[in-house]
Amino acid sequence: MRFFFVFFFCILSTPLFAQQKNKLVFHHLFTNKPLVFNENYILKNKDTVSIQTFKYYISSIQFLKNKKVVWKEKKSVHLIDEENSPSKIIDLDNMPDGIEFDEISFNIGIDSATNYAGVQGGDLDPTKGMYWTWQNGYINFKIEGKSTFCKTRNNAFQFHIGGYENGLATLQKISLKINNKKPLEINLDVEKLIEQINLSTQNEIMQPCKEAVEIANKLSLLFSIQ
Amino acid sequence: MRKLIYLLFIIFVGFVSFKTIEPLFVIPKGWQKPTYDFTKNKLTQEKINIGRALFYDNILSKDSTTSCASCHLSYTAFAHTDHALSHGINNRIGTRNAPALFNLAWSKKLMWDGAINHLDAQALAPIHNKDEMDETITHVVEKLNASILYKKLFYAAYNDSMITGEKTLKCIAQFLVTIQSYHSKYDSVMNHQSTFTNQEKKGYHLFQKNCASCHAEPLFTNNELVTNGLIVDETLNDMGRMKITQNVNDSLVFKIPSLRNIEFTYPYMHDGRFKKLSEVITHYTSTVQPYKNLPNQLKKAIVLTSNEKVDLIAFLLTLTDRHFLYNRAYQFPKNILTTTKDKQ
Numbered sequence: 313m314r315f316f317f318v319f320f321f322c323i324l325s326t327p328l329f330a331q332q333k334n335k336l337v338f339h340h341l342f343t344n345k346p347l348v349f350n351e352n353y354i355l356k357n358k359d360t361v362s363i364q365t366f367k368y369y370i371s372s373i374q375f376l377k378n379k380k381v382v383w384k385e386k387k388s389v390h391l392i393d394e395e396n397s398p399s400k401i402i403d404l405d406n407m408p409d410g411i412e413f414d415e416i417s418f419n420i421g422i423d424s425a426t427n428y429a430g431v432q433g434g435d436l437d438p439t440k441g442m443y444w445t446w447q448n449g450y451i452n453f454k455i456e457g458k459s460t461f462c463k464t465r466n467n468a469f470q471f472h473i474g475g476y477e478n479g480l481a482t483l484q485k486i487s488l489k490i491n492n493k494k495p496l497e498i499n500l501d502v503e504k505l506i507e508q509i510n511l512s513t514q515n516e517i518m519q520p521c522k523e524a525v526e527i528a529n530k531l532s533l534l535f536s537i538q
Numbered sequence: 539m540r541k542l543i544y545l546l547f548i549i550f551v552g553f554v555s556f557k558t559i560e561p562l563f564v565i566p567k568g569w570q571k572p573t574y575d576f577t578k579n580k581l582t583q584e585k586i587n588i589g590r591a592l593f594y595d596n597i598l599s600k601d602s603t604t605s606c607a608s609c610h611l612s613y614t615a616f617a618h619t620d621h622a623l624s625h626g627i628n629n630r631i632g633t634r635n636a637p638a639l640f641n642l643a644w645s646k647k648l649m650w651d652g653a654i655n656h657l658d659a660q661a662l663a664p665i666h667n668k669d670e671m672d673e674t675i676t677h678v679v680e681k682l683n684a685s686i687l688y689k690k691l692f693y694a695a696y697n698d699s700m701i702t703g704e705k706t707l708k709c710i711a712q713f714l715v716t717i718q719s720y721h722s723k724y725d726s727v728m729n730h731q732s733t734f735t736n737q738e739k740k741g742y743h744l745f746q747k748n749c750a751s752c753h754a755e756p757l758f759t760n761n762e763l764v765t766n767g768l769i770v771d772e773t774l775n776d777m778g779r780m781k782i783t784q785n786v787n788d789s790l791v792f793k794i795p796s797l798r799n800i801e802f803t804y805p806y807m808h809d810g811r812f813k814k815l816s817e818v819i820t821h822y823t824s825t826v827q828p829y830k831n832l833p834n835q836l837k838k839a840i841v842l843t844s845n846e847k848v849d850l851i852a853f854l855l856t857l858t859d860r861h862f863l864y865n866r867a868y869q870f871p872k873n874i875l876t877t878t879k880d881k882q
Binding site: 427428431432433436437438439440443445446447448480521 | 674676
């Protein structure tokens with residue numbers, strides 16, 4: 313009888329323990345509300361925008377305390393895709409419990425060493441649609457949508473941001489101050505990026521170039537801790 | 539006695555089967571180390587077979603009409619002889635000449651403008667190009683996963699029948715690196731198994747003096763990218779590497795092609811503008827443009843008498859490698875891709 317009691321206690325408490333696991337959760341927002349694909353958002357300047365694709369790579373996740381790295385994830389590459397909800401939660405399974413940290417840092421995109429190393433699997437598999445084909449290189453960040461501002465076919469805009477050489481590197485390091493909260497939740501407000509781009513003059517980036525670097529430099533604006 | 543015969547028989551069989559094992563990849567005597575990192579994609583016969591099957595299979599194109607071999611033909615050193623600009627799906631014409639393919643394990647950058655830095659990623663370019671195969675790797679992998687033939691082949695190679703983009707591309711790269719050419723007359727002269735004629739010898743000296751700085755032995759390319767002073771073709775306006783780096787110093791910069799098997803890889807240059815070797819040589823003696831980024835070797839005009847031109851061409855013809863051109867291991871894999879039914 314006592315044995316059963318212990319047994320049930322264990323079963324009941326597993327979810328409790330599981331919750332203790334470190335997770336990194338990404339929330340995609342538009343004007344502080346969860347991002348919804350194809351919804352027409354009205355911008356401050358009265359233009360409308362809708363989003364159809366939003367995906368990006370997060371790599372080299374590490375945690376710091378007083379500017380010193382206390383833990384870093386091995387083989388740290390994750391494709392986060394609005395269309396694929398589970399991808400927005402990263403399990404940091406191997407992170408030991410009880411580590412103290414006050415800062416998290418990660419890259420948006422794929423580092424140049426990986427870009428020189430040919431084709432890879434998992435989230436880096438070229439079937440994921442995040443690899444340029446007529447030239448080498450991963451697309452670090454992809455956003456596609458429509459706006460009345462765009463005088464293009466179907467009013468479409470497409471930004472495929474990548475590049476790692478020839479002075480056109482786009483990898484961005486993001487550092488955010490955090491406390492030991494679990495799970496760790498990170499917000500990305502898409503509007504913060506869209507309002508930085510003049511969609512009437514700029515609506516397509518599909519290769520490494522100066523304009524891609526400029527947009528990449530603005531990506532840190534998107535991020536905040538919940 | 540019976541035991542002895544039995545034993546001899548086993549030794550004999552062992553010997554025969556041992557002898558027939560050929561290495562999957564050879565670094566010919568005196569050649570530098572390949573640039574391709576074989577530790578990241580270990581060659582096996584099973585994976586090479588898959589790559590070879592894929593190379594010859596129309597399944598890689600959107601409407602199942604075009605394979606890699608449509609543009610890269612084994613008996614012309616995998617170039618597309620007679621086609622200045624490549625011919626793809628629905629008879630669409632590309633903007634560049636399909637280059638010969640061999641000794642790719644030594645290349646640094648691929649494509650005429652060096653857009654691709656790794657052989658494993660190369661096949662993505664023709665598969666996705668609208669004028670070539672007009673497919674997507676995502677859909678190709680779906681089609682392969684639905685094919686009993688490929689499921690079997692991948693299971694044999696990986697002990698896992700799940701086909702991914704990575705595996706597909708790495709198998710193609712495995713076949714590509716095994717395409718090797720090092721059995722030309724030039725090679726046998728270098729290995730002291732043959733000798734040049736007088737004319738070839740004179741041509742060889744002219745070659746070493748005027749051409750070898752870029753078309754370096756034994757690969758006949760140093761695998762760099764430079765301009766060789768061709769006039770821009772205004773119907774194409776192909777600026778070469780500048781499109782990739784957006785740097786004016788890379789204007790009209792193209793990959794230095796190997797001259798092995800040059801007898802069969804006409805027409806020549808990135809846009810196939812020259813049909814004959816004599817026209818190529820006349821370019822180097824007479825029409826090199828004085829671009830700012832022209833390499834020093836070409837700044838002073840190359841002077842060759844008409845006899846010397848003939849000698850130079852005689853030497854270039856010693857780079858033909860018939861062993862390579864007729865190598866069955868590079869041809870359509872009849873034993874794997876028997877009928878289209880198998881593919882379903």
